[in-house]
Amino acid sequence: MNTIKLNNVLPHVFSQRTDLKSEVWKHELSFEKGQLYLVEAMSGTGKSTLCSYILGYRQDFSGQLTFDDKDTQQFSVSNWVDIRKKHISHLFQELRLFSELTAMENVQIKNRLTDFKTEKQINEWFEMLDIADKTNTKIGRMSFGQQQRVALIRALVQPFDFLFADEPISHLDDHNSSIMGEIMMKEAHKQGAGVIITSIGKHMQLNYDKTFRL
């Protein structure tokens, strides 16, 4: 998959609004593979909504969202499963980790599905992100910042054409967020993938190819 294109996309909830000053909604724009994007947003402008459209778990919009010119409204369940498994990786703002499982199990539950990374590579990432001592700790007992790092590792144990990171560093210090940015970009380059990062203020210091205001 090379291009994600939004053609006049507008969430139904915004259809009555006249004061919309967005560079995304009701515009034509595309995300290309290999590029790095920043989507800046104020809260309430529909950032999570955009994520859910691209992940296919909400479709309450007008206009057209296409992947390589294929209309996503026509996708079947198995199309979406395939996209989530092999083409678009998501780093959720709300993380969506399993609190009953340990940090390592949370990563493995994804890696066993994709069979993509070795245990050595995963351990290396835990090491780099300074949470190696937490691999066997239940997620419920970790801080949100630590959980964010586990969620990043889980987002990377799959093949992807695009990585969609929804406020990835909201609870991280500058040191950890730069390591995270580094790991993320290295893996994205390795896979030749596009990266879309959203932020409502603090964002990773990276060389963005393009910035949109939502």
Added chain:
Amino acid sequence: MDLVWKLLRQHISLSQLVGFFFANLFGMWVVMLGIQFYKDVIPVFNQEDSFINANYLVLSKHITTVGTLSGHGNSFSEYEIKDIEKQPFAKRAAPFTTSQYKVNAAMSMSGATPFQTDMFFEAVPDSFVDTPKEAWTYKPGETEVPIIMPRTYIALYNFGFAQSRGLPKVSDGLVGLINMQIYINANGQHAQFKGKILGFSNRINTILVPKAFIDWSNEKFEPGKTEDPSRVIVEVHTPTDEGIAKYMQKKGYDVEDNKLDAGKATYFLKVIISLVMLVGLLVSILSFYILMLSIYLLVQKNSTKLENLLLIGYSPQHVSKPYQMLTLGMNAAVLIFAFILLLVCRNYYLGMIELIFPQVHTQTLLPAILSGLSIFSLVSIINSLAIRKKILKIWYRKD
């Protein structure tokens, strides 16, 4: 351990599953037992008669007080027999020929005190009797006579005579061991014959001997004496034909048919077993609801986990599987335990049946197995589909 299972088994309620298990076990067991019991017991009522074809009916005239006192006979004339034969339901008809002399017979087994009674013989044309031709013949001068006894006679012997004297009971398999002596006394002549009992008949309440023997012996012991037959055997096309009953009513004939009583008994047996099975089925259906509710509750409680699994790339099929396997396993366990319970019970009641009706053959377990398997498959398929549907609801965020 599979991580998905580790996640999704959270909130499984053991008590609900145990409740389902025993409820469904009971329901399935009752259904299987009902079907198997019916299958095992019905031959007792429907014992096939190997000597007299089911399409043969035996007719007699009503015996009334007036008829008896006035000396009005209850025998059939030649004309009446011809008339029966002309009816559309009848293929052919023939009178019973009765022995005109006194017969006394003694039956015993392995040298025990004999059971002695006066009796009589009757015969129908040999073609009405379904035995091999060689066995059902008599040539004048022979001392051995083939005989078919009514089953009621043997019941009389078994439960009335043998029981009180502690003698062995007679079953079909032991027919050959019965020692039967026949004494004929008429007009100053004495003769002794050996009876060879070929078997027992449910369908004809008389002591049958070959036609040739009756013809010869009547001529020899009571020459010139004849009597109109009081019974007629008729071969019909279908015994259930309505025309038969109408004709009998019009003419005032009786049909000797012990099948009538068996029919009533089977009918009530059917009604009772159907009721029992209905209760079993109802319990099964209710337990199925327990399982469904339990699984729905489980899915509801784990809906966030299920949604997250779907969002990180698991297919609805994949996340449905643990719950489908759970129900499949439960249902299979129920099936196996119900079957074992059935075997235990069946063993018990078969012992009783064999004691009372030794001649009944054991039936196959196939009906119970098939009904068990069908309930199992039906319930499992519906379970699987319902779980799949529930998971897809989470996918489409309809809950």
